[in-house]
Amino acid sequence: MSTKKSFVLRLDENVYKALEQWAADDFRSVNGQMEWLIDKALKEAGRKSKNKTSGKSKGDAEASS
Numbered sequence: 001m002s003t004k005k006s007f008v009l010r011l012d013e014n015v016y017k018a019l020e021q022w023a024a025d026d027f028r029s030v031n032g033q034m035e036w037l038i039d040k041a042l043k044e045a046g047r048k049s050k051n052k053t054s055g056k057s058k059g060d061a062e063a064s065s
Contacts, residue, residue: 009034 011019023033042048
């Protein structure tokens, strides 16, 4: 399992409340919901391979081969 980096994120109170409700609807924590959203956005933008679970990007994998 990869290690996780922690950092501070400041959000508008209304954004946080909406995110908190969405997380509850999906039976996730707010942190878990944010991780899921970021992972999904990275995959959709082509910044993360859809079948990889590691933190390496597609460019990193090509550079190491």
